[in-house]
Structures are given as C-alpha cells and as structure tokens.
Amino acid sequence: MSAAAQRLYRSCEVLDLHVETFVWTRILGYDLAAAHGRGPLRARYVGQADLPRLRAAGLTGVVLSIATNPARRPGTRTATLLSNLAALRAAVARAGAEYVADAAGYRQARGVGRLAVFAAVQGGNAFDSAEDVRLAPAGLLLRVTLVHLTDSALGATSSPLGRSRGRGGLTAAGRAMVEVLNERRILVDLAHASKPTFWDALDAHDRGLPPVVTHTGVSAVRPSWRNLDDDQIRAVAERDGVVGVMYHRGFLGRPAHRVGAEAIVRHLEHAIAVGGEGVAALGSDWDGLIVTPRDMPTALELPVLVDRMLRRGWKEDRVARVLGGNALRLVTAARP
Numbered sequence: 001m002s003a004a005a006q007r008l009y010r011s012c013e014v015l016d017l018h019v020e021t022f023v024w025t026r027i028l029g030y031d032l033a034a035a036h037g038r039g040p041l042r043a044r045y046v047g048q049a050d051l052p053r054l055r056a057a058g059l060t061g062v063v064l065s066i067a068t069n070p071a072r073r074p075g076t077r078t079a080t081l082l083s084n085l086a087a088l089r090a091a092v093a094r095a096g097a098e099y100v101a102d103a104a105g106y107r108q109a110r111g112v113g114r115l116a117v118f119a120a121v122q123g124g125n126a127f128d129s130a131e132d133v134r135l136a137p138a139g140l141l142l143r144v145t146l147v148h149l150t151d152s153a154l155g156a157t158s159s160p161l162g163r164s165r166g167r168g169g170l171t172a173a174g175r176a177m178v179e180v181l182n183e184r185r186i187l188v189d190l191a192h193a194s195k196p197t198f199w200d201a202l203d204a205h206d207r208g209l210p211p212v213v214t215h216t217g218v219s220a221v222r223p224s225w226r227n228l229d230d231d232q233i234r235a236v237a238e239r240d241g242v243v244g245v246m247y248h249r250g251f252l253g254r255p256a257h258r259v260g261a262e263a264i265v266r267h268l269e270h271a272i273a274v275g276g277e278g279v280a281a282l283g284s285d286w287d288g289l290i291v292t293p294r295d296m297p298t299a300l301e302l303p304v305l306v307d308r309m310l311r312r313g314w315k316e317d318r319v320a321r322v323l324g325g326n327a328l329r330l331v332t333a334a335r336p
Contacts, residue, residue, distance in 0.1 A: 012325075061115070191216050210330055214244045218270045233274045
C-alpha cells in the first residue's frame, strides 16, 4: 500500500453503512467492545470486525445492524428489539465509542476523537407493527432495512430463501411501514428487497427524503440475485440517495477465491458511471456470513481499498466522497 494512499485515507471521513457483527454477540456472546483476532475460521464469515478494530482501522463512523429473527413469536418482537438496542448501546459505551442519532452527534463524536456508532435494524418485521415505530424512543435508529433474507408481512426478499422467489412486492403493511419510517426520518434501506418490493417502496417513499441501499453489489459487474441493476442505481441516485457496496467475494466476482479489493472498486466505479459521483458509498456487511476479499480480510485492512482506488486513477475528491462524504450527506439529509 502506498504512502499516498495511507495519507489520503487518514484525511477522510470513513463511514460504513452496514456492519453485522452484533449478530455474533447474540448467537455466540462475541464481545463487541473487545479486540479480537481472525478466529479459527481466519475471518471467513465471522471475526472480521469489532469496535476496537474499527477504531484502529481509522473508521470515523459505522452503522451497526441488528438482524431480525423471522421465527420470533409475534407480540414479542418490539420488546426484543428494544432489549437488543440496549445491549448494543452498552457495548458501544464499554468500547469508548459514541452512540449517535444524527449528523450533529456524529460531528460531536469526531470532535473528541471517538468512533461514532449509529444503530440499524435489518428486517422491518423486528417491529410488531408500524405503530410500534412511533412508540419507540426517537433517535434510537438511523435506518431500517425493510426486508432481509425471507419474505415477511412487509414484502418480498430478493433471496432464494423467499417463498415468492423475488417476484412478490410491497404489502399494505409494508407501505404503512415506509410511511412511518419517513415520518420519523428513519432511513428506508432497500437492500435485500425483491425488484417489485424495491419499486413499490420507492413509489411509497417520501420524495423529499433520500432512499438508500446500504450493502449490495451491481449486476452489471457481477450478475446476482443480491445485486442492483442499472435502473435501480439510477432511481436511487435521482432521489439523492446512496448505494453502499458490500465486500462478499461471491457477489463481487468470479472465481471467488481470486477476488481482491479491486473488485469492490469496480462495483463502485460502475455505480458512479450510472448514478454520478454522489451515489456510491461503503457498506461492508462485515461479519454478515461473508467471505471478504483475499487482500482485505478484516476491518484493519480497509486502507488497502484506497490504494486500489488510486491505482485505478481515482481523484482524491472521488475517494473522499465514497469513503464517507456521500454517506454523511445522506445522514445529514435525513437527520441533520
């Protein structure tokens, strides 16, 4: 990695729109506040991030996600979510990071040299109903990913695990959820959404607020059920939204065992070619059962990405936008 890449990286805001590590806190008791190594799987699927490593890697902000258990009994979901949020906030405090709700909180954390941590939910069915979003304390969540890997009462997933195999759209309950999230100025994340759900959700979405797809790839570079096509990227860009590119080899390129960080840059480049300089951002999905690029296995190697950007001729302004500028603009638009 070049000295120029290191200097540029250290000068930028670096904001990751989607980190999934908290799921291992719930399943395995993985301590977010402790620094871990790569673990027995050598950072395959798990062991890629924790709060100390995110801070050591030079990230300035991160959105930690709480994934929804689709089998959880109705009537207990909102209470479970609030309990998980309390546990997440406690881990953030133990790590000496700062739990923040808006752009002003982010800047305040930056001013005292702390990692700013936003919280998100992956799967809007974490709430028993849209009305429960109104009952939750304001500012707890920056973002809700509308659907995850299974279909729900809100809509259909793009995942092969969904009953509709990606053909179903947004339901009436899903439309109500989008409207309430807009009302509370909580970002509506369309990662994992089937194409009909994606387009239905955009139709229901307040045009004065930006949509987001926090962790995805682009189909023009690597065709996949998980990735966005050009029309979807363009639609997000036209509403001043952002598309975060994830780091899973299988969604980035083939053959997977040879995929490096440069593949992430190719996906970012295509998103920019379609939607402009303001659309592309980082959405790693670290610890979300992903296999990361061979030259960027954990959060600590993130600066390698800047080296690959510069090798491909990126200007410093573009690098700064993608590392954090575009994501911070998104947060500011929804939560100044």
